[in-house]
Amino acid sequence: MSFLGVSLDATSMITVAMSVGFSVDFAAHVSYAYMTESKPAKTGVSPIFSRFCHTLGTVGWPVTQASVSVLLGVSSLYLVDSYVVQTCFRTVVLVILFGTTHALVFLPLLLMNCHRIYDYFRRTPETP
Numbered sequence: 001m002s003f004l005g006v007s008l009d010a011t012s013m014i015t016v017a018m019s020v021g022f023s024v025d026f027a028a029h030v031s032y033a034y035m036t037e038s039k040p041a042k043t044g045v046s047p048i049f050s051r052f053c054h055t056l057g058t059v060g061w062p063v064t065q066a067s068v069s070v071l072l073g074v075s076s077l078y079l080v081d082s083y084v085v086q087t088c089f090r091t092v093v094l095v096i097l098f099g100t101t102h103a104l105v106f107l108p109l110l111l112m113n114c115h116r117i118y119d120y121f122r123r124t125p126e127t128p
Contacts, residue, residue, distance in 0.1 A: 004090045011084050015091040022070060023099025026063050030103050033059045034111045048119065052112040060104055067100040 006012050034055040041050035070092070077089035 001091065001094060004094070006087050006090050009087075011087045012091050015088045016095060019092045019095040020099075022066070022096055023102070026066070026099050026103035027107055029059050029063060030055060030107050031111065034108065048112055048115050051115070052108055055108055055111075056104070063100060063103055067096050070096050 001008070001012065034051060037051045037054050037058075039050070039054055041047040074089050074092050077085050080086070
């Protein structure tokens, strides 16, 4: 936030608290889509990778659309010459960009790799 000239004050904290809901919502949708995916994997494709691809195919575009619509909605605030409004605009943009990146890149990869680790330890050792 300091790169955009936003100081840590009550205005920025209120705006961050209000806009964190977007990021939590994005992450919740991605996590729910990954955990409830039950479509069988195609032959020759790992079921974990298939779940990963289906999750991004299902919620990737709606999360992107929600992010873009919020950014378009607050873009008019950039033209208002007020500290409170500028702070609101800048913090919402930062939270949306970071939240979208985490929901569409880092979280699906984390879920996929945790699932691989879980499957590795869940396998029962074969007895000779």
